[in-house]
Amino acid sequence: DAGVTQSPTHLIKTRGQQVTLRCSPISGHKSVSWYQQVLGQGPQFIFQYYEKEERGRGNFPDRFSARQFPNYSSELNVNALLLGDSALYLCASSLSGDLGSNQPQHFGDGTRLSIL
Amino acid sequence: TQLLEQSPQFLSIQEGENLTVYCNSSSVFSSLQWYRQEPGEGPVLLVTVVTGGEVKKLKRLTFQFGDARKDSSLHITAAQPGDTGLYLCAGAKTNAGKSTFGDGTTLTVKP
Numbered sequence: 001d002a003g004v005t006q007s008p009t010h011l012i013k014t015r016g017q018q019v020t021l022r023c024s025p026i027s028g029h030k031s032v033s034w035y036q037q038v039l040g041q042g043p044q045f046i047f048q049y050y051e052k053e054e055r056g057r058g059n060f061p062d063r064f065s066a067r068q069f070p071n072y073s074s075e076l077n078v079n080a081l082l083l084g085d086s087a088l089y090l091c092a093s094s095l096s097g098d099l100g101s102n103q104p105q106h107f108g109d110g111t112r113l114s115i116l
Numbered sequence: 117t118q119l120l121e122q123s124p125q126f127l128s129i130q131e132g133e134n135l136t137v138y139c140n141s142s143s144v145f146s147s148l149q150w151y152r153q154e155p156g157e158g159p160v161l162l163v164t165v166v167t168g169g170e171v172k173k174l175k176r177l178t179f180q181f182g183d184a185r186k187d188s189s190l191h192i193t194a195a196q197p198g199d200t201g202l203y204l205c206a207g208a209k210t211n212a213g214k215s216t217f218g219d220g221t222t223l224t225v226k227p
């Protein structure tokens with residue numbers, strides 16, 4: 001069975017541009033979460049979506065937005081890109097909408113975003 | 117703020133040695149996961165623990181969740197070069213709508 005898939009794998013943008021990252025969860029998983037991982041640090045929580053509704057939001061500016069589609073895939077949008085947005089963006093899916101349950105998150109290999 | 121502190125930050129050992137890495141917090145978590153991440157890849161789930169005092173074993177890896185569900189440890193017996201990677205712990209509270217990661221322990225096992 002396919003795991004979590006993310007596209008594109010790599011992306012180069014310039015400051016001020018906008019970017020859309022895509023994620024397809026594991027089949028049957030209705031929860032999708034997005035994380036930002038800067039080099040040398042652990043992943044930082046951005047959003048969780050469950051059944052197409054936002055369940056949680058991390059401490060990120062309004063330039064970051066996301067949505068989940070009826071097939072449970074998800075997009076992360078970032079507007080007005082800054083140099084500091086350069087990072088690995090990870091998507092994770094899980095069966096449960098409760099991240100504190102015994103149903104863990106499974107991660108994709110991420111999108112490496114570089115801002116010039 | 118829920119913070120997860122992982123220690124040590126870096127660990128370099130010889131093949132065959134034993135090691136323990138730690139994940140500590142002042143917050144109580146409903147569940148805690150350990151992941152291993154290799155360069156250019158996403159984190160891969162190793163284990164989930166949900167019960168205080170719980171011990172889980174995965175071959176040479178032993179995971180323990182603290183009685184108060186605030187801390188956890190990962191012990192590796194007879195480390196191998198294939199164990200090299202970034203070990204991350206992540207905690208979440210029931211219906212809190214977020215998951216918190218530590219900054220990881222980078223383990224290098226030399227042949």
